[in-house]
Amino acid sequence: MATIVSDRTDGLFPTIVVDEQGISLGLVYSSLESVVESFRTRKGVYFSRSRKGLWYKGATSGFCHNNVRGCFGASTGLAHLNQTLLSRKISSPAGSYTQRLFQDSNLVKSKIMEEAEELCQATSPEEIAWETADLVYFALVRCVANGVSLRDVEQQLENRSRKITRRPGHAKPRWDFSAKENAAPAPAAPAPAPAAPTPAPGSEKSGRIAMKAYKMKALSVEEQKKLLLRPIIQSNDIMARVKPIVDSVRERGDAALLELTAKFDGVKLESTVINAPFTPESMILDELTKKAIDQAYHNIEKFHAAQVQDKALVVETMPGVVCTRFARPIERVGLYVPGGTAVLPSTTLMLGIPAKVAGCSEIVVATPPRKDGTIVPEVMYVAHKIGASKVLMAGGAQAVAAMAYGTETCTKVDKICGPGNQYVTAAKMLTQIDSSSLVSIDMPAGPSELLVIADMTSVPAYVASDLLSQAEHGTDSQVVLIAVGLTPEHLAAIEDQVHEQASRLPRVDIVRESIPKSYIIEVEDMAEAMRFSNEYAPEHLILHLEQAESYVSQVMNAGSVFVGHWSPESCGDYASGTNHTLPTYGYARMYSGVNTDTFLKHITSQQLTREGLDAIGHTVMRLAEIEGLEAHRNAVAVRINDIRRQ
Template sequence: MGTAQVTEALKRPSQKSAEAIMGIVHPIINDVRQNGDKALLSYTHKFEKATSLTSPAIDVSFENIRKFHEAQKEEPLKVETMPGVICSRFSRPIERVGLYVPGGTAVLPSTALMLGVPAMVAGCQKIVLASPPRSDGSITPEIVYVAHKVGAESIVLAGGAQAVAALAYGTESVTKVDKIYGPGNQFVTAGKMYVSNDTNAGVGIDMPAGPSEVLVIADSEANPAFVASDLLSQAEHGVDSQVVLIAIDLDEQQLQAIEDELHKQAMALPRVDIVRGAISHSVTIQVKDIDEAMVISNDYAPEHLILQLKDAEKVVDKVMNAGSVFIGQWTPESVGDYSAGVNHSLPTYGYAKQYSGVNLGSFLKHITSSNLTADGLRNVGSAVMQLAKVEELEAHRRAVEIRLSSMDGK
């Protein structure tokens, strides 16, 4: 395959209809913005508050995620750039955060953990979850349990662009938030992009995180059953998920072994129809060596990158663009999705070239400060005045001059 062919083959399925999606999302957002709860409820069901339950699996995952994100805390920074001139940087939590927890074809309490735990560790004052209810209007108890553990204020029983709009603008009973987090389908992603571009909303987003994707790089030592299981675990997310295999110097027989495993394992899955949909636009690319594989991978910038390779650890140095990397045969992507401690809310659509996945820093803002002594202002003052003069900003220049003059008793 030539470069252009590879690029075409790797087009994400949901990127082909961006304008159509915005056309659907726009009126929903406007409706919720203007008509609040009434509109929100017309798109969904009802509200309910958190109750308390217990779940050992959630507790283990909670603790690992908490440890990893707690370790990301930084001490405030203080630098004396010249005598008497002290510059500082310190962090403060984002006060009100909205966490979108998908609930379409699958219930995802793991996403509630991945967003709720760092929000809790960061010290956000208000945590609002939004998740589409089940057909009877209720929400899965696991999500309620996580909301309870992280100290969420409420759960908005709504999904899609309407939930994003409610969080962005607020309604009679939904708190307006400062930043919206979380993955979702293409409508959720489009909704997030829309509100983040509306200056009246005054809301940020974590990143564009759309339908899930995985890229597995496998060499001749990779276990075909393991490779197939990783491809399938991503394919079962939804029909618009993308699954890519880069095969390094595999012969026909080895490729067939992976194909056979894929078929055998897929047939045993309850979500076989969804898997079939995702696999229908999956791509296998054959390359000669690891360098060629990494050029393609870095250009694609996968959400999940799985290295089923001999000496996989050494290859990590070559990774330039990826949401999260899974190293070696004993590290299935599922451990990162649930319980290892790393975050699973990651950039898709190739946005891993510009964005990080959710981390503690996603819930913090950094504020800088300057603190000068009289001598500090003397030391730096002439540079400030000269630059202000060049820019013809006389009031800037005088703000320094007036202070220097007062020191000299003029």
């Protein structure tokens, strides 16, 4: 209030009062005392010119003297309807239709469905207007009944209008009448075969590939807690192996890198890095692969570019005190792209695109070389597209160390991102806690994991394929199936599909080790399923459920969610647009997956005017005095003294 000046002789401040939608309710007058009282009570308090004192306006009636909501006339349209429903919720006549609607949620749902159908059938402008009014009425009843304000709905519309998106325009399969009219009859699902006896885990190469099975109601609390644990990582042993590698690269640079690459990858290199611009020969791809990478690049870039906040956050916390937060890119970043058992251009996309979108000035891609001393062309092509300055031909802990400390040819980076095995993770964590490296990492990481929640609408073949898509990552991967009210026959069909599909996979030997470490847990309802899922905090969560989207709001802990029968996890791994570098091992409780913000840092600033410092000065001096920091107090006091003397 120190900066507000009134041009009235009585010193009062004309005040326009608006509701949450920004609709003007009336003109009143405020004083310094009334504003203070408003903040203290969190209610509208103004100054009464007739009574010469504070006025708690609207405490016993509407805002206006005429006992209506606003001085500029009664509310109209949706605002009036919303206000009426709010009052009816509090005091609707006993036995009235409105009271029944508030008390019976199923009645409201039925009416919404009924009116929506009638609106779709309406043809004339008058009918369409009439049915739309009916639908809006019942939709607002549902909002008011659940504490959703009209402003909440408007805010959702405003948020959507700020992003330019091109929706496909498809209806959900259940409501897609155009598709149903032209579709051929769906083939009948094969009858589930009876489940074969399950051999002990870790059986022979020709044995049945099966997950362990439990019933939630038969488990004690302690047994349930044990199921939340991941396969144990012997971190002390791994750290002991990794530290000499990291120390060697830090002390000897490129020479150590070349030795370690020959030792661990079996490749003798003459140089450790490939510098941009990369030669066309290193990026030769067939046209089909190139188009696939280009489309994935487009979708991932579009989603990550939408995450950028174009403007700084500016807040005047009190008159004359302006606080700001603005983003700046992390200048040099290192992206670790695993090699070994799989070629992963997708990881290069997932790490490189948000780094490019964020505006990082130098991007180093580290990935193990092939036996011929080259890097796979798919990774080289993506490195070129993201504007990488170097490709470090190294893997494992030695690659992490080279980026963390720098070598003669490898740039030292400020942050290292990317997945990897236990040795890569250990090296990332080791270099992060070493103050001499001054490097940060994206997140701790463990083996890949997935949790599926499936009900009776799930398709066994789809569920099994999703489980196996993660189980094939490595022998230490873990997948979990939460079966919600499945019949024995439906569950047996899923188990059969797991064995049959796994037996045909090229990486079946890996699956034979990971699947026996995984498990199925039967639960009776969705509340139990969501509770366990949130406690497990999976890297990937797939909802094979009827109306799956309605359960997304209950997800509290997960790296990424795949909603419905037509959303396989594979799409998120490659090309839908979301990022596949996600927290594992339960870290989804407190970490996000890689995103554009991963490659940004946020800086705050504050600017005080003379009047602002005068208003806040005593607060700062008192707090500094309490903490015994006299220099802090004095930095304010010398300025306050100058302000007060003038």
